[in-house]
Amino acid sequence: MTGEKKASAVRYHRRALLEAADRLLTEFGYDGMNMNMLAKEANYSKATVYVYFESKDEIVRALCIERLKLMRRELALVLKSDADTDGKLAEVRQMLDELASGDGVYFDFACEFGGRTDTDSARELNALIRGIFDDLTALAPEQELKNKWYRYYGEVKTKGLFAEGGEA
Numbered sequence: 001m002t003g004e005k006k007a008s009a010v011r012y013h014r015r016a017l018l019e020a021a022d023r024l025l026t027e028f029g030y031d032g033m034n035m036n037m038l039a040k041e042a043n044y045s046k047a048t049v050y051v052y053f054e055s056k057d058e059i060v061r062a063l064c065i066e067r068l069k070l071m072r073r074e075l076a077l078v079l080k081s082d083a084d085t086d087g088k089l090a091e092v093r094q095m096l097d098e099l100a101s102g103d104g105v106y107f108d109f110a111c112e113f114g115g116r117t118d119t120d121s122a123r124e125l126n127a128l129i130r131g132i133f134d135d136l137t138a139l140a141p142e143q144e145l146k147n148k149w150y151r152y153y154g155e156v157k158t159k160g161l162f163a164e165g166g167e168a
Contacts, residue, residue, distance in 0.1 A: 014052050017042050018066075021059045025105045030060065057113070061121045064106045068128050071095060075135055085139050092136065093152070100153075111157035129161065 020042035024033040035056060039046040053059045078091045100107040114129045116122040136145050150158045 010052070013044075013048075014062075017044065017049060017052055018059065018062060022063055025060065025063070030056075030105050030109065054119075058119070058121055060105065060109050061113070061125050064110045065121070065125055065128060067099065067103055067106050068110065068125070068132065071099060072128065072132055072135065075132060079135060079138055088139055089148075092139075108157075111153070111161045114161045 017038065021033065021038050024037055024041055028037070033056065035046055035049055038044075038056075038059070039049045042049070053062075074095060075092065078088055078095070081088065081091075083091065096107075110125065110129060113122070114125055117126050133142060133145060139145075140148070146158070149161070
């Protein structure tokens with residue numbers, strides 16, 4: 001198999017597994033999904049699942065990254081809009097609320113583990129979250145944004161997201 005065909009096959013299998021994981025996570029939540037369920041849902045062996053993903057966390061992290069990349073593109077449009085700062089912050093809060101309610105597993109995971117940097121995918125998620133907050137500093141200073149986040153989402157969701165030193 002050529003390098004290009006192999007890369008295409010890897011992308012195909014990873015995508016199939018991510019789609020199956022998304023269905024399971026939506027239905028059963030993070031704690032309710034496991035790798036055995038994923039293998040069955042995707043019609044793969046459990047060993048094959050582990051060829052493409054090291055762990056359930058890696059899968060959830062990949063899905064978080066996908067959603068946050070989409071959100072960041074939407075955020076760029078909000079920041080470019082003609083709305084005043086309060087209007088933009090309200091739109092951002094609505095976007096976060098939609099993520100929290102519609103994709104709660106990913107929102108919770110990002111909040112809990114977003115500050116980690118122990119793997120490549122964790123560093124990618126951390127950098128994406130950091131980038132989103134850097135983008136938001138066009139609206140308010142970082143500490144003010146963190147304080148708003150804390151008041152709205154509470155200590156549990158704030159601690160892991162803004163953990164210093166890479167570990168939640």
